Amino acid sequence: DIQMTQSPSSVSASVGDRVTITCRASQGIYSWLAWYQQKPGKAPELLISAASKLQSGVPSRFSGSGSGTDFTLTISSLQPEDFATYYCQQGHSFPVTFGGGTKVEIK
Amino acid sequence: QVQLVESGGGVVQPGRSLRVSCAGSGFTFSSFGMHWVRQAPGKGLEWVAIISYDGSNEYYADSVKGRFTISRDNSKNTLYLQVNSLRAEDTAVYFCAKDRYSGAAAGSLIDYWGQGTLVTVSS
Numbered sequence: 001d002i003q004m005t006q007s008p009s010s011v012s013a014s015v016g017d018r019v020t021i022t023c024r025a026s027q028g029i030y031s032w033l034a035w036y037q038q039k040p041g042k043a044p045e046l047l048i049s050a051a052s053k054l055q056s057g058v059p060s061r062f063s064g065s066g067s068g069t070d071f072t073l074t075i076s077s078l079q080p081e082d083f084a085t086y087y088c089q090q091g092h093s094f095p096v097t098f099g100g101g102t103k104v105e106i107k
Numbered sequence: 108q109v110q111l112v113e114s115g116g117g118v119v120q121p122g123r124s125l126r127v128s129c130a131g132s133g134f135t136f137s138s139f140g141m142h143w144v145r146q147a148p149g150k151g152l153e154w155v156a157i158i159s160y161d162g163s164n165e166y167y168a169d170s171v172k173g174r175f176t177i178s179r180d181n182s183k184n185t186l187y188l189q190v191n192s193l194r195a196e197d198t199a200v201y202f203c204a205k206d207r208y209s210g211a212a213a214g215s216l217i218d219y220w221g222q223g224t225l226v227t228v229s230s
Contacts, residue, residue: 001169034216036152043202043220044152050216087152091215094166096142096154 002026002090006099012107019075021102023088028068032092035064035073038101039084047086048073078104109133109219111203116224119193127224129186129203137161137181140210142217143188145199155201156188159210171197193228200225 003026013019023033031051036044046055048064051071061076075082083106088099115127129141143155156167156177165177176189186203200223207216 032214032216036217038152043222045220046216046218049207049218055218089152089154089217091217093213094157094215095168096157096215096217098152098154101151 001095002029002093002097004088004090004097004099006088006102008102009100010103010105012105013078014107015078015080017078017107019078019082019104021073021086021088023066023071023073023099025069025071025090025092029090029092031067032090033064033066033071034089034091035062036087036089037082037084038087044087075104109205111205111219111221113201113203113221113224116201116226118227118229120230121193121195121228123193124189124191125193125226127188127190127201127226129188129221131184131186131203131205134205136184138209140206140208140215141177141179141186142204142206142215143175143177143186144202144204144217144220145197146202146223147196147199150199153199157206157210157215158186161211164211190226193226195228198226198228 005024033051035048038044052064085103110132142157158177178187202223203221204217205219207218
């Protein structure tokens with residue numbers, strides 16, 4: 001099975017800060033990497049597919065990069081509505097696996 | 108728009124069984140793979156299973172293999188998860204999710220999620 005290691009597990013940041021979250025796969029997954037945002041009590045929402053493709057309606061301050069084993073989600077200027085937990089997920093092979101999550105908290 | 112509505116959760120005793128359902132609408136249900144993903148209280152997301160668009164292929168997480176069965180009825184636009192021999196560690200919100208692709212082969216992307224149904228395993 002492919003293990004997804006996400007870091008950090010939590011980050012405290014202020015509105016306007018740049019936040020970077022990393023995700024590492026235990027083996028190469030090409031660009032089969034997605035990022036999701038989850039707010040408390042809600043279902044996750046897809047932000048980025050294919051490592052770097054921003055989904056329709058997602059603000060441009062979100063961006064994704066990487067391929068192979070190392071991936072990054074960047075929020076260029078943190079907004080109040082961005083405080084949430086973020087998960088990476090590989091879809092290269094079954095079983096599908098998620099990273100452990102990164103909680104973005106208000107500083 | 109895509110809607111996924113889960114039902115069937117509740118409190119169940121250890122060792123018992125339960126079937127959760129998910130009704131899909133707003134898309135051609137029979138064309139896409141479908142997933143179950145669960146989240147224990149205060150924990151991260153754990154993928155459970157996928158079924159291909161026509162029900163001919165299924166894949167499971169090792170943690171549920173042999174106890175859980177995913178199925179679908181395309182005539183009713185409904186996805187199911189039969190959960191047997193329930194354990195305390197199966198307590199979680201169970202999310203139904205749509206794949207962007209057929210689910211017939213590796214290479215998947217979850218693009219829509221339902222709101223989830225809570226399954227609590229307790230005596």
